[in-house]
Amino acid sequence: MLTDELVLLKTSHRDKVREFIVKVCDDQLHTDFGIIELSSLRGKVFGDIVSSHKGKEFTVQCPKMPDHFRHAKRTGAPLMPKDIGMIIAYTGLCKNDTVLDAGTGSGILAMYLGSIAKRVVSYEIREEFVEVARMNIKNAGLDNVELRCGDIVEEIKGLDEKFDVITLDTQNSGVVVSAVKDVLYPGGFLATYSPFFEQTKEIRNAISMARFNDVVTIECMEREISFSERGTRPSTSKVGHTGFITIARA
Ligand SMILES: C[S@@+](CC[C@H](N)C(=O)[O-])C[C@H]1O[C@@H](n2cnc3c(N)ncnc32)[C@H](O)[C@@H]1O
Incomplete structure (x- = not known):
């Protein structure tokens, strides 16, 4: 379960992948697709989904070297x-x-x-x-x-x-x-x-x-x-x- 690690948030828009690497914390991530409360990642596991305040869904992944x-x-x-x-x-x-x-x-x-x-x-x-x-x-x-x-x-x-x-x-x-x-x-x-x-x-x-x-x-x-x-x-x-x-x- 996630506590304070780095995560990759991935979504797609018009057939293009959009992604962000963020740390699980109490901040907000502001994107073109709405705001994500990074504290909402706590307790999630890789593969789970989080949504922005506009309802856009992001998959939570473990960031790797690529x-x-x-x-x-x-x-x-x-x-x-x-x-x-x-x-x-x-x-x-x-x-x-x-x-x-x-x-x-x-x-x-x-x-x-x-x-x-x-x-x-x-x-x-x-x-x-x-x-x-x-x-x-x-x-x-x-x-x-x-x-x-x-x-x-x-x-x-x-x-x-x-x-x-x-x-x-x-x-x-x-x-x-x-x-x-x-x-x-x-x-x-x-x-x-x-x-x-x-x-x-x-x-x-x-x-x-x-x-x-x-x-x-x-x-x-x-x-x-x-x-x-x-x-x-x-x-x-x-x-x-x-x-x-x-x-x-x-
Ligand atoms: C092509 S880049 C290296 C890229 C790096 N291998 C990477 O994967 O990001 C070469 C770097 O070597 C540095 N450099 C050049 N001569 C150097 C020296 N004598 N000692 C230390 N660094 C040097 C340059 O400033 C430059 O940033």
């Missing part, structure tokens, strides 16, 4: 779920792992990592981006993601703890790689994301110099299939190239 991905405020290009999935699968991220991540950006990758790992420490160089990411992470109900403002190139040299997985998504990830092994447990994984071939080559060179093992660079191609009266085929309007993922093992 919902937080859609609702998070963005400060730049976040990693896409397909690429996040590859990082999680190829590093075998699990609940015992501690992760070092940079740059935080909107905190999307850090949030997904935090929903699985024991703890995530994420560095972002721009204070204003840290604040947005902090809000996104709070809204996702995560308390195991620690944000630090700083330049990962410098900060990594002063770290006195070790990590199971390190994820890098900054323009200069190649420069950071040389310091990664000092803070990665033996057998731990490095995962980098780079949109361009040139940047990826720099990362690969740095990985060779630092003598990592089991190095692989991959690109994940995602094709949504569209279904219509005319026929069934790969969608002509979806995401093309995003970036390359390089995985290496200490």
